[in-house]
Amino acid sequence: xxxxxxxxxxxxxxxxxxxxxxxxxxxxxxxxxxxxxxxxxxxxxxxxxxxxxxxxxxxxxxxxxxxxxxxxxxxxxxxxxxxxxxx
Amino acid sequence: xxxxxxxxxxxxxxxxxxxxxxxxxxxxxxxxxxxxxxxxxxxxxxxxxxxxxxxxxxxxxxxxxxxxxxxxxxxxxxxxxxxxxxxxxxxxxxxxxxxxxxxxxxxxxxxxxxxxxxxxxxxxxxxxxxxxxxxxxxxxxxxxxxxxxxxxxxxxxxxxxxxxxxxxxxxxxxxxxxxxxxxxxxxxxxxxxxxxxxxxxxxxxxxxxxxxxxxxxxxxxxxxxxxxxxxxxxxxxxxxxxxxxxxxxxxxxxxxxxxxxxxxxxxxxxxxxxxxxxxxxxxxxxxxxxxxxxxxxxxxxxxxxx
Numbered sequence: 001x002x003x004x005x006x007x008x009x010x011x012x013x014x015x016x017x018x019x020x021x022x023x024x025x026x027x028x029x030x031x032x033x034x035x036x037x038x039x040x041x042x043x044x045x046x047x048x049x050x051x052x053x054x055x056x057x058x059x060x061x062x063x064x065x066x067x068x069x070x071x072x073x074x075x076x077x078x079x080x081x082x083x084x085x086x087x
Numbered sequence: 088x089x090x091x092x093x094x095x096x097x098x099x100x101x102x103x104x105x106x107x108x109x110x111x112x113x114x115x116x117x118x119x120x121x122x123x124x125x126x127x128x129x130x131x132x133x134x135x136x137x138x139x140x141x142x143x144x145x146x147x148x149x150x151x152x153x154x155x156x157x158x159x160x161x162x163x164x165x166x167x168x169x170x171x172x173x174x175x176x177x178x179x180x181x182x183x184x185x186x187x188x189x190x191x192x193x194x195x196x197x198x199x200x201x202x203x204x205x206x207x208x209x210x211x212x213x214x215x216x217x218x219x220x221x222x223x224x225x226x227x228x229x230x231x232x233x234x235x236x237x238x239x240x241x242x243x244x245x246x247x248x249x250x251x252x253x254x255x256x257x258x259x260x261x262x263x264x265x266x267x268x269x270x271x272x273x274x275x276x277x278x279x280x281x282x283x284x285x286x287x288x289x290x291x292x293x294x295x296x297x298x299x300x301x302x303x304x305x306x307x308x309x310x311x312x313x314x315x316x317x318x319x320x321x322x323x324x325x326x327x328x329x330x331x332x333x334x335x336x337x338x339x340x341x342x343x344x345x346x347x348x349x350x351x352x353x354x355x356x357x358x359x360x361x362x363x364x365x366x367x368x369x370x371x372x373x374x375x376x377x378x379x380x381x382x383x384x385x386x387x388x389x390x391x392x393x
Contacts, residue, residue, distance in 0.1 A: 009134050015106040072105040075141040079134040 003059030007084030010076040017068040019080040022060040033065035050077040093376040094308040095324040101126035103135035108142045116317045118152035132164045136171040143175035156181040173201045179213030186222040188233035195234040219243030220250040224265045227272035239279035242269045270305045282306040288313040298323040331374045334367035345391050
């Protein structure tokens with residue numbers, strides 16, 4: 001599935017994250033986080049898992065994390081993907 | 088009493104705020120109402136229901152009752168809220184603007200359909216209707232009887248005063264008739280009654296006064312907007328030690344009376360008969376829920392052997 005339009009989800013509050021999606025030819029993920037050193041790899045794994053689950057193989061994915069737990073990462077990505085893939 | 092559940096404090100938690108949602112396990116309220124309605128801006132309705140669903144799916148070690156306030160069923164969000172959130176198994180739905188029995192019946196039917204689809208027991212999802220308009224208050228009796236899923240009626244004063252075109256005062260005199268009517272409907276049906284929120288989080292004295300009034304009238308619990316309000320509400324609804332002691336004496340006295348072959352006896356110069364015993368039993372059940380007495384009173388102690 002492709003990102004067909006710009007979309008975002010989430011907030012900049014603590015324990016939350018912002019997800020930005022844009023159409024692109026290839027898949028490119030960048031993550032910015034207040035806890036990147038400790039949890040960067042885990043966040044990346046969760047993001048990859050969700051993209052795979054929704055079959056996203058192309059798009060610009062930008063995450064700004066404020067210390068979100070897994071459930072919030074799952075939810076915000078799901079919202080952004082639904083917003084970015086519907087016609 | 089089968090299914091007796093203490094609901095003194097029902098705390099609202101905004102549905103689109105992870106920082107609040109993930110504190111739910113540590114709040115010491117009896118129930119939480121996760122809000123998808125007024126606390127969520129229109130542009131974030133989809134995001135909030137996804138967040139609540141994922142939060143609930145991850146909150147497996149549950150330690151309190153979890154209700155979700157959906158958007159009204161006549162909006163474009165209400166049905167979608169149910170569809171996304173119910174698979175994450177909340178305990179029940181708080182239905183805003185439950186103005187008529189038909190609206191509640193509609194929710195009841197939808198819940199049954201979802202229960203069939205999810206292959207869970209029919210009746211698993213409860214309903215807490217909000218009576219928050221002149222029409223809702225007038226229809227209180229019909230609403231209380233509109234579904235067996237209803238475990239309590241909730242009075243909502245903010246929207247009610249808006250529908251009455253009046254201001255809400257600190258003393259709450261303008262709410263008296265509505266509060267009473269909601270109570271009558273709940274008591275006649277044998278379900279609980281939950282009082283409205285108290286919005287001023289800094290006014291603990293006002294909260295205490297209003298909660299005491301609600302308790303005196305017959306309400307069994309109150310909705311809260313901030314965890315700081317929990318302690319005051321629990322304190323007001325807790326039976327006082329002297330009430331518990333008196334209730335224990337009443338039960339002892341009536342058992343003595345029954346041994347003598349009568350259903351009435353004097354205790355400290357006051358008559359004790361069936362209604363007094365019933366009130367004492369209520370105090371003892373609540374005391375049991377508060378851990379103030381060790382055993383739950385049985386039906387035979389209340390009514391005597393047949």
